[in-house]
Amino acid sequence: MSSRAAAPHVIAYCLAIALLCLPVLWNGFPLMFDDVGGYLERWPTRSLGLGRSTVYGLMLWATRSAAFVPVTVLQAAVTTFVVDRAIAVFVPARQPWALPLVIAAIAATSGAALYACKPIPDAWAAPAVLALHLLAWHAASLAKWERAALAAIVVFAGAAHMATFGVLAGLSLLCVLAWLGRRRLGFAPRIGAAIIAVWSGPLLLVGGNVMVAGQLTLGSDGEIFLFSRMVEDGMAADILAEECPRADWQLCGYRDALPAYAEAFAFNADSPLRKVGGAADPRARAEIAAILARSLARHPRAHVARAVALTAGQFFDVGTGGAIEPLMSGHTRAMLVRYAPALVPGFDAARQQSGDIDLSAWSDWVVVPLSVAASLALPVLAVPIWRSGRRRAAMLPALLFVALVGNAAICSVVAGQNDRYQARLAWLAPLAIALAGRSLSGLTGRKEVPWRARFQRRSEIVDQ
Numbered sequence: 020m021s022s023r024a025a026a027p028h029v030i031a032y033c034l035a036i037a038l039l040c041l042p043v044l045w046n047g048f049p050l051m052f053d054d055v056g057g058y059l060e061r062w063p064t065r066s067l068g069l070g071r072s073t074v075y076g077l078m079l080w081a082t083r084s085a086a087f088v089p090v091t092v093l094q095a096a097v098t099t100f101v102v103d104r105a106i107a108v109f110v111p112a113r114q115p116w117a118l119p120l121v122i123a124a125i126a127a128t129s130g131a132a133l134y135a136c137k138p139i140p141d142a143w144a145a146p147a148v149l150a151l152h153l154l155a156w157h158a159a160s161l162a163k164w165e166r167a168a169l170a171a172i173v174v175f176a177g178a179a180h181m182a183t184f185g186v187l188a189g190l191s192l193l194c195v196l197a198w199l200g201r202r203r204l205g206f207a208p209r210i211g212a213a214i215i216a217v218w219s220g221p222l223l224l225v226g227g228n229v230m231v232a233g234q235l236t237l238g239s240d241g242e243i244f245l246f247s248r249m250v251e252d253g254m255a256a257d258i259l260a261e262e263c264p265r266a267d268w269q270l271c272g273y274r275d276a277l278p279a280y281a282e283a284f285a286f287n288a289d290s291p292l293r294k295v296g297g298a299a300d301p302r303a304r305a306e307i308a309a310i311l312a313r314s315l316a317r318h319p320r321a322h323v324a325r326a327v328a329l330t331a332g333q334f335f336d337v338g339t340g341g342a343i344e345p346l347m348s349g350h351t352r353a354m355l356v357r358y359a360p361a362l363v364p365g366f367d368a369a370r371q372q373s374g375d376i377d378l379s380a381w382s383d384w385v386v387v388p389l390s391v392a393a394s395l396a397l398p399v400l401a402v403p404i405w406r407s408g409r410r411r412a413a414m415l416p417a418l419l420f421v422a423l424v425g426n427a428a429i430c431s432v433v434a435g436q437n438d439r440y441q442a443r444l445a446w447l448a449p450l451a452i453a454l455a456g457r458s459l460s461g462l463t464g465r466k467e468v469p470w471r472a473r474f475q476r477r478s479e480i481v482d483q
């Protein structure tokens with residue numbers, strides 16, 4: 020492409036990235052969240068944190084002198100790139116200005132821009148899911164460097180947050196099943212690069228843990244978060260009341276002093292978890308695992324019912340009204356004071372810290388209705404696209420619906436219900452509706468030729 024022909028594409032990319040970065044410009048500082056301090060302190064303390072990826076923490080540490088702006092720009096660029104490649108696959112004859120228009124629509128109707136402007140891993144969930152789909156189902160439409168870039172996004176996203184890895188891992192297993200059933204489907208995904216990318220995420224995280232803390236471990240904290248959620252639900256108190264006193268369970272001594280909230284049990288300095296050794300203590304972890312196993316064995320129906328209720332609730336909980344609320348704890352500011360004191364004045368002066376920003380009306384009347392309606396419409400749209408013969412196009416809404424349900428299950432069952440868990444992924448639903456829906460009007464490519472028909476045609480050519 021000549022420089023003159025490339026200029027509109029470059030301008031469109033820059034404009035799209037700038038649109039996603041507008042919250043940073045408006046706020047005067049990257050949007051902050053309580054978890055930022057936990058990621059930032061990983062390298063200087065040479066330790067592993069509860070649910071805080073060392074890989075993502077290293078990126079924050081490396082960009083602290085620039086107020087994490089490179090992180091927000093990178094996250095905006097990654098989102099823009101993946102959306103652009105999806106548009107290119109489903110709408111090959113697009114104009115370059117379609118990209119900023121689509122990005123503007125996404126930013127205006129979802130929390131995508133707000134997540135891109137926060138130095139936490141939430142911004143990587145949706146791009147990684149879409150990148151994995153393009154790698155597996157549309158690799159032939161992508162250049163080698165594009166496939167490499169998409170694979171890198173999947174790897175980093177999986178290493179940055181274990182919930183994201185869980186969704187990606189589930190999708191990768193579905194890809195394997197589709198490949199095994201390729202004769203019945205009539206086509207098959209390219210699973211090689213997709214599988215390698217997904218399962219390289221944990222390897223990258225292990226490498227980060229070795230580099231930061233010298234520990235050859237994945238550092239999964241699922242059982243801690245799950246038990247913390249059970250503390251909030253009251254299920255932990257129930258099993259302790261049934262089983263205690265027991266000499267092998269230290270938490271029996273705190274069964275009447277469990278906090279009301281999961282975060283308090285997992286993170287407060289005076290929580291029962293800290294008093295029995297903390298999340299890093301192998302004995303405390305073994306005890307929590309034993310309590311979980313006993314509760315599951317004694318009350319399997321109650322756990323299943325609770326999991327179903329949490330998943331259903333999380334699926335519809337997609338609001339972004341609290342995306343720019345002031346920090347609810349002082350830990351992040353304390354970490355800035357300790358490790359990046361030059362950022363404190365800008366942090367304190369940011370509009371986010373004023374506490375007078377209310378996005379609830381926009382969230383309730385725009386984001387939630389659109390996200391929920393589009394999420395529910397995904398399987399409804401997949402059926403007619405499949406029947407029209409464009410089966411590969413039908414896989415986008417079908418598998419995205421599975422990803423949304425899986426994300427709701429993983430996040431809510433393990434960590435409890437929170438609107439940002441689903442909102443960070445739900446903005447893909449309207450995009451998928453718009454892209455895959457074009458297949459019904461015959462605007463995107465040709466129908467899939469069934470596998471058996473292709474084989475028969477090849478046989479006829481050989482016979483001739």
